[in-house]
């Protein structure tokens with residue numbers, strides 16, 4: 366058997382309480398690697414195309430990869446998958462920390478949940494045994510309280526991933542939280558967990574992950590940890606500061622959206638107040654995920670509005686979402702926003718998007734104090750911002766509307782609110798502006814989980830990847846031909862994510878690292894070219910999942926201001942309009958997907974060994990488009 370796997374996944378049927386094991390075939394491991402790769406292949410057959418994401422028909426999964434629990438540096442990511450309640454298509458999100466290793470060493474490559482539990486439950490897994498337990502006493506508790514309860518009652522070496530009050534209330538922008546701040550945030554995965562009445566998954570284990578060539582792995586660990594320490598790729602940046610050092614940079618260079626994507630940095634003067642040195646004034650501890658030599662995160666302690674808050678340091682996305690997007694340069698308030706999201710179990714990107722949307726609706730008179738329980742929403746008012754975050758998490762007042770995400774909220778508020786709802790396909794956009802990196806416009810629109818920046822971004826390719834790709838770092842706004850280079854980045858990221866690797870680590874070692882480690886762990890060769898083919902296969906099944914759910918991403922409206930329609934009059938990205946139709950066409954041609962509906966063509970599916978999906982999507986023999 367291939368190394369790197371425990372060889373089985375669990376199926377937990379919440380309505381009956383029955384728990385089954387399923388062996389993973391080796392062909393599936395080779396073809397889809399792990400994580401959301403294996404998950405999308407399994408769930409393509411298990412989730413009915415018309416299933417409502419919050420219904421019992423949806424399936425929720427927690428996955429590891431073949432690198433999880435091995436000496437490969439930064440192999441710490443756990444992935445949550447389901448049909449997304451935000452987009453109605455494929456959904457996934459991943460988090461770091463210790464949970465992935467605990468789940469794997471407890472004996473499983475993943476666990477899937479079907480149905481809905483009759484009362485709140487949690488799953489406890491230890492060394493090949495799994496048990497559903499009553500969680501009624503934990504329902505209503507926030508993610509910090511649950512984490513403390515786990516450590517006190519289940520053991521210090523038990524790791525857990527849980528939902529907070531937001532997930533319980535089916536807030537569509539809810540995430541799944543581990544260790545009080547390592548969050549699988551996107552796609553609304555926390556709402557699906559809440560709909561299933563599943564409060565947490567807890568795991569403990571000391572089983573060994575099989576590795577085909579342990580001696581080679583020791584050499585590789587030494588080599589690639591050496592690269593991280595030598596500052597290869599982005600290593601120095603992640604090791605010395607983590608992503609927060611980019612918060613002021615992004616606010617100045619045009620990457621961070623300003624005032625709900627409406628203005629440029631010319632209107633935001635507080636970037637220096639978001640400097641990393643400012644954050645350091647509040648940082649009390651630095652942290653690393655399981656055996657990670659980068660150690661990119663930390664804990665801050667801050668006094669705000671008469672209370673002390675402890676929180677993970679806000680990553681760039683959070684700093685930008687509650688900073689420039691909200692015209693807010695008050696760092697302590699951003700730390701508190703982060704703390705609130707982590708406690709209640711909210712995605713900080715979408716929460717920032719929802720608050721910015723509400724502030725602009727208020728400014729335009731679409732909503733008023735009568736709708737906000739008297740809260741006055743004025744740009745830069747961070748106390749109102751944080752009160753609104755709490756309202757969203759608890760579905761209080763106007764928060765009940767915003768908890769649906771900006772797309773649904775705008776539909777309810779009417780046409781005047783629609784331009785302020787910055788999303789693609791229902792998911793709020795992350796804090797990277799297509800006017801700064803134009804190909805993001807394609808990814809936001811055409812990746813199966815729309816509005817995501819971690820899959821396919823051309824700035825996120827590791828050093829040493831042999832490619833004729835132009836250096837877009839030198840010409841960040843260049844557009845011609847750019848759509849042709851999305852595919853390769855997308856394929857690389859799909860395999861890196863499926864393998865369980867942290868993106869920060871992936872970008873801090875040479876591109877050979879993943880193929881080298883996977884070959885030594887599997888016990889058979891896996892090359893960079895294999896990575897491209899496997900990534901393409903994963904991308905096609907993800908897209909097929911969406912096609913079958915009735916999604917045509919080309920029919921989605923584009924959030925015009927985020928694409929420079931009209932262009933900004935000032936700032937570093939002044940005058941830029943994203944050539945979205947041209948780059949979309951370039952990408953679709955490379956993927957061999959139809960130009961009118963992004964449907965993978967039968968020839969492409971068959972070339973990747975996906976004959977059954979080709980028959981599914983193209984039932985008339987010989988049909989082409």
Ligand code: SF4
Nearest residue numbers: 654657659661867869
């Ligand atoms: S780079 Fe940061 S997030 Fe990634 S595994 Fe290491 S400590 Fe965790």
